[in-house]
Amino acid sequence: MxxxxxxxxxxxxxxxxxxxxxxxxxxxxxxxxxxxxxxxxxxxxxxxxxxxxxxxxxxxxxxxxxxxxxxxxxxxxxxxxxxxxxxxxxxxxxxxxxxxxxxxxxxxxxxxxxxxxxxxxxxxxxxxxxxxxxxxxxxxxxxxxxxxxxLHPQYGFAQHMGYPTEVHFAALKEYGACDQHRRSFSPVRNVLALHSR
The missing domain is CATH 3.30.420.10 (Ribonuclease H-like superfamily/Ribonuclease H)
Structure with a gap:
Protein backbone atom coordinates (compact mmCIF):
# COMPACT_ATOMS: atom_id res chain seq x y z
CA MET A 1 0.00 0.00 0.00
CA LEU A 151 13.57 49.78 -4.24
CA HIS A 152 11.17 52.14 -2.45
CA PRO A 153 12.69 53.07 0.94
CA GLN A 154 10.38 56.07 1.34
CA TYR A 155 7.43 53.83 2.27
CA GLY A 156 9.12 52.04 5.18
CA PHE A 157 8.20 48.54 3.97
CA ALA A 158 10.98 46.97 6.10
CA GLN A 159 9.18 48.32 9.17
CA HIS A 160 5.52 47.52 8.45
CA MET A 161 5.74 44.90 5.64
CA GLY A 162 3.02 46.74 3.71
CA TYR A 163 0.41 46.61 6.46
CA PRO A 164 -1.85 49.65 7.06
CA THR A 165 0.09 51.54 9.76
CA GLU A 166 0.27 55.28 10.45
CA VAL A 167 3.78 55.37 8.95
CA HIS A 168 2.52 53.68 5.79
CA PHE A 169 -0.51 56.00 5.49
CA ALA A 170 1.73 59.05 5.92
CA ALA A 171 4.09 57.82 3.18
CA LEU A 172 1.16 57.08 0.85
CA LYS A 173 -0.18 60.60 1.36
CA GLU A 174 3.22 62.14 0.70
CA TYR A 175 4.46 59.99 -2.19
CA GLY A 176 1.34 58.41 -3.69
CA ALA A 177 1.37 54.70 -4.57
CA CYS A 178 4.16 52.62 -6.10
CA ASP A 179 3.66 49.79 -8.62
CA GLN A 180 3.35 47.25 -5.78
CA HIS A 181 0.44 48.95 -4.03
CA ARG A 182 -2.98 47.28 -4.26
CA ARG A 183 -5.15 49.86 -5.98
CA SER A 184 -8.40 48.03 -5.20
CA PHE A 185 -7.83 48.50 -1.45
CA SER A 186 -9.74 51.57 -0.28
CA PRO A 187 -6.87 53.32 1.62
CA VAL A 188 -4.73 53.18 -1.55
CA ARG A 189 -7.65 54.11 -3.80
CA ASN A 190 -8.51 57.10 -1.59
CA VAL A 191 -4.93 58.38 -1.61
CA LEU A 192 -4.72 58.02 -5.41
CA ALA A 193 -7.97 59.97 -5.74
CA LEU A 194 -6.45 62.81 -3.69
CA HIS A 195 -3.27 62.80 -5.81
CA SER A 196 -5.21 62.90 -9.06
CA ARG A 197 -7.07 66.10 -8.16
Missing part, protein backbone atom coordinates in the same frame (compact mmCIF):
# COMPACT_ATOMS: atom_id res chain seq x y z
CA UNK A 2 1.36 3.42 -0.93
CA UNK A 3 1.77 6.18 1.64
CA UNK A 4 -0.90 8.84 1.91
CA UNK A 5 0.58 12.33 1.49
CA UNK A 6 -1.27 15.18 3.19
CA UNK A 7 -0.15 18.74 2.58
CA UNK A 8 -0.78 21.71 4.84
CA UNK A 9 -1.49 25.06 3.16
CA UNK A 10 -1.47 28.61 4.54
CA UNK A 11 -1.03 32.16 3.28
CA UNK A 12 0.61 35.41 4.34
CA UNK A 13 -0.29 38.90 3.25
CA UNK A 14 -4.05 39.17 2.87
CA UNK A 15 -4.26 42.39 4.87
CA UNK A 16 -1.39 44.57 3.59
CA UNK A 17 -1.86 47.45 1.16
CA UNK A 18 1.16 46.43 -0.94
CA UNK A 19 2.97 43.36 -2.20
CA UNK A 20 1.84 39.91 -3.25
CA UNK A 21 -0.24 37.47 -1.27
CA UNK A 22 1.98 34.41 -0.75
CA UNK A 23 1.00 30.83 0.08
CA UNK A 24 3.03 27.88 1.28
CA UNK A 25 2.26 24.16 0.98
CA UNK A 26 4.13 21.44 2.87
CA UNK A 27 4.06 17.65 3.11
CA UNK A 28 5.98 16.72 6.24
CA UNK A 29 8.15 13.60 6.35
CA UNK A 30 7.24 11.43 9.38
CA UNK A 31 10.78 10.01 9.32
CA UNK A 32 12.34 13.48 9.46
CA UNK A 33 10.41 15.43 12.11
CA UNK A 34 10.90 19.18 12.57
CA UNK A 35 10.80 20.37 16.19
CA UNK A 36 9.13 23.65 17.15
CA UNK A 37 6.61 24.11 14.36
CA UNK A 38 3.88 26.57 15.29
CA UNK A 39 1.88 29.45 13.84
CA UNK A 40 4.43 31.75 12.18
CA UNK A 41 2.93 34.81 13.91
CA UNK A 42 3.93 33.33 17.29
CA UNK A 43 7.60 32.95 16.33
CA UNK A 44 10.41 35.50 16.29
CA UNK A 45 11.79 36.48 12.89
CA UNK A 46 15.05 34.62 13.65
CA UNK A 47 13.15 31.46 14.67
CA UNK A 48 11.03 31.64 11.50
CA UNK A 49 14.17 31.91 9.38
CA UNK A 50 15.70 28.87 11.13
CA UNK A 51 12.54 26.78 10.71
CA UNK A 52 12.19 27.92 7.08
CA UNK A 53 15.56 26.32 6.29
CA UNK A 54 14.64 23.20 8.30
CA UNK A 55 11.42 22.82 6.27
CA UNK A 56 13.27 23.09 2.95
CA UNK A 57 15.74 20.48 4.22
CA UNK A 58 13.47 17.98 5.97
CA UNK A 59 9.98 18.17 4.45
CA UNK A 60 8.93 15.44 2.02
CA UNK A 61 7.87 18.19 -0.38
CA UNK A 62 7.11 21.90 -0.26
CA UNK A 63 5.83 24.58 -2.60
CA UNK A 64 5.34 28.34 -2.71
CA UNK A 65 2.80 30.25 -4.77
CA UNK A 66 1.75 33.86 -4.98
CA UNK A 67 -0.66 36.26 -6.60
CA UNK A 68 0.60 39.71 -7.58
CA UNK A 69 -0.90 43.07 -6.61
CA UNK A 70 -2.23 43.35 -10.19
CA UNK A 71 -3.97 39.97 -9.84
CA UNK A 72 -5.36 40.98 -6.44
CA UNK A 73 -6.79 44.14 -8.02
CA UNK A 74 -8.26 42.17 -10.91
CA UNK A 75 -9.94 39.27 -9.09
CA UNK A 76 -10.12 40.49 -5.42
CA UNK A 77 -8.03 39.42 -2.43
CA UNK A 78 -10.08 36.33 -1.58
CA UNK A 79 -9.83 34.86 -5.09
CA UNK A 80 -6.16 35.87 -5.28
CA UNK A 81 -5.51 34.02 -2.00
CA UNK A 82 -7.17 30.90 -3.40
CA UNK A 83 -5.06 31.27 -6.57
CA UNK A 84 -1.84 31.59 -4.54
CA UNK A 85 -2.77 28.49 -2.53
CA UNK A 86 -3.44 26.47 -5.66
CA UNK A 87 -0.13 27.61 -7.16
CA UNK A 88 1.68 26.58 -3.96
CA UNK A 89 0.15 23.08 -4.13
CA UNK A 90 1.03 22.83 -7.84
CA UNK A 91 4.62 23.83 -7.02
CA UNK A 92 4.71 21.19 -4.26
CA UNK A 93 3.32 18.60 -6.68
CA UNK A 94 6.28 19.02 -9.02
CA UNK A 95 8.64 18.15 -6.13
CA UNK A 96 6.42 15.33 -4.85
CA UNK A 97 6.09 13.81 -8.31
CA UNK A 98 2.31 14.15 -8.37
CA UNK A 99 -0.56 15.68 -6.46
CA UNK A 100 -0.75 14.95 -2.72
CA UNK A 101 -3.71 12.83 -1.58
CA UNK A 102 -5.29 15.58 0.51
CA UNK A 103 -4.84 19.26 1.36
CA UNK A 104 -5.48 20.79 4.79
CA UNK A 105 -6.20 24.49 4.25
CA UNK A 106 -5.91 27.11 6.98
CA UNK A 107 -9.14 29.10 7.22
CA UNK A 108 -12.78 28.53 6.34
CA UNK A 109 -12.65 27.81 2.61
CA UNK A 110 -10.66 25.81 0.10
CA UNK A 111 -9.38 26.61 -3.39
CA UNK A 112 -10.66 24.48 -6.26
CA UNK A 113 -8.39 21.45 -6.44
CA UNK A 114 -8.38 18.05 -8.15
CA UNK A 115 -7.84 16.42 -4.72
CA UNK A 116 -9.70 16.19 -1.43
CA UNK A 117 -9.36 19.36 0.68
CA UNK A 118 -10.44 20.33 4.17
CA UNK A 119 -10.60 23.86 5.60
CA UNK A 120 -9.48 24.11 9.23
CA UNK A 121 -10.07 27.34 11.16
CA UNK A 122 -6.91 28.25 13.10
CA UNK A 123 -5.28 25.30 11.37
CA UNK A 124 -1.84 26.87 11.81
CA UNK A 125 -2.18 26.17 15.56
CA UNK A 126 -3.58 22.63 15.13
CA UNK A 127 -1.78 20.96 12.23
CA UNK A 128 2.05 20.92 12.03
CA UNK A 129 1.96 20.80 8.20
CA UNK A 130 -0.14 23.99 8.15
CA UNK A 131 2.23 25.60 10.67
CA UNK A 132 5.13 24.73 8.36
CA UNK A 133 3.23 26.22 5.39
CA UNK A 134 2.56 29.42 7.35
CA UNK A 135 6.30 29.76 8.06
CA UNK A 136 7.19 29.26 4.38
CA UNK A 137 4.63 31.86 3.31
CA UNK A 138 5.55 34.44 5.96
CA UNK A 139 9.31 34.24 5.48
CA UNK A 140 8.99 34.34 1.68
CA UNK A 141 6.71 37.37 1.82
CA UNK A 142 8.84 39.20 4.41
CA UNK A 143 11.89 38.71 2.19
CA UNK A 144 9.96 40.14 -0.76
CA UNK A 145 8.98 43.18 1.29
CA UNK A 146 12.58 43.73 2.40
CA UNK A 147 13.62 43.68 -1.26
CA UNK A 148 10.77 46.10 -2.04
CA UNK A 149 12.07 48.38 0.71
CA UNK A 150 15.41 48.57 -1.12
Missing amino acids: SLIWVCGVDEAGRGPLAGSVVAGAVVLDPENPIAGLKDSKKLSAARREFLFEQILLKAKAWGIGEASPAEIDEINILQATMLAMRRAIEDLSTRLGGWPDKALIDGNRCPELPISAEAIIKGDTKEPAISAASILAKVTRDRQMMALHE
